[in-house]
Amino acid sequence: MSLNEQIMAELLAKANSLPKSPGCYLMKDKDETILYVGKAKNLKSRVASYFNKSAKSAKTQILVSKIFNFDFIITNSEAESYVLENNLIKDNRPKYNIRLKDDKSYPYVQVNKSHAYPKLEYVRRPKRKRGVELFGPYPSGSNISSVMRTITKAFSLRDCSDWDFSSRKTPCILHQMNQCSAPCVEYISKEDYAKDLENALKVLKGNRNAKKAIKLLEQRMGQFAEEEKFEQAAMLRDYIEELKPFLENSFDQKVEFLNEKNVDVFSCYKGEKELDISLYMIRQGSLLGHKSFNFYIEDLFDEISEEVILFMLQYYGQSSEPLPETIVADLDRDQSKNFEDALRKTIGESIKFSVVSGEGKYRPLVEAAKQHAQESQRVRMENQESEYTGLHKLKDLLGMTERPRVLECYDIAIWQGKSPTASKVVFHDGKPDKKSYRHYHLQELPEGNNDFAMMKEVFERRIKKRPLPDVFVVDG
Structure with a gap:
């Protein structure tokens, strides 16, 4: 033996x-x-x-x-x-487990109500905090940023940093331009500011109450006109016009058969070589957008349904975004229940959400997500855009027995003949692993710039730490 x-x-x-x-x-x-x-x-x-x-x-x-x-x-x-x-x-971070890489984020508007005078803040990766109210996500960062600025000016909310707010002794120029009520110097009471903030949030919520908030702006515009404050009336008129496209999109309910307003829909498609997972995101009753993920089938050791459950746990466990009311997954009822129990243990029992199987009224959404996953894979394969294709070519080129999973790339840089530095970038399954990026500050050699000696120093330091990558890539 x-x-x-x-x-x-x-x-x-x-x-x-x-x-x-x-x-x-x-x-x-x-x-x-x-x-x-x-x-x-x-x-x-x-x-x-x-x-x-x-x-x-x-x-x-x-x-x-x-x-x-x-x-x-x-x-x-x-x-x-x-x-x-x-x-x-x-x-x-085991070598043979698949890892989730989710670089796509949507913008939110955040309001920290623990502050005496809250403001609207633009955030990409919000954190779950007590007292913080989130609105979104929104499909376009530049659009919601513009809408947020317009709402802030229309309802005279503050737009300064907390440090600037606490240190200011006199109103800033925005107050002189009638774009801020100057809460920093208490030109407005907390109660009146809270009313303005609440009306501003009605616009962001995108529900029927938003029309009441706009009607209030129109009343103020008429009042300014009667008082012959035509410049201020014109400013409010322009703000209302700028907000109209946003409000029209908010009232357009594309997924009308759902009772829930915020839903995530997961489905997958298993091809010959790869597994694609598609996520449809429905927010405020409208289809916001989607995210796509793909994995090499040979990397999966469990049943597809088991791998999908683990993937969803990783996705929500890593995300700081608020959970939707409902998560729909292409799983049977027992699997959906197991996933819901596991997710509650992962992120906390107090967060309200439910997981349902992709049956009944949810079936059309699940099928749409599955079709998207299938078409995404077809287009990627026909155009040879899969990162796994390139890695398999590298395996054949180097005569390796298996596809390289971890690549480390090194280069040397010198600033005006001094301060030699090396950099390391890491790729895991063809995707950048930025948490593993490193810089090395190197010794200045008496003989001057010697790339071979400097690279030798880098690798002597690197190989002391395990595990090692499958491939080292050295520039030079």
């Missing part, structure tokens, strides 16, 4: 001694580095399947060939195993 066969036999014997409980398992290499984290309803059956003689995909065979040991953690339920798996992947 060869050494590898002996190791597999020992691992299989260990796996057969595991309990038939739900839980997570951690596959490790000879250096005790975690290669892969998985979950199972039945730990004994799932872990043993890696080491018995059953048929395995090429990717699984490569993973198994590198396993020298494994650990396991028992959980009380399948929902708990989802939560634990998600946390273990986030903490250990």
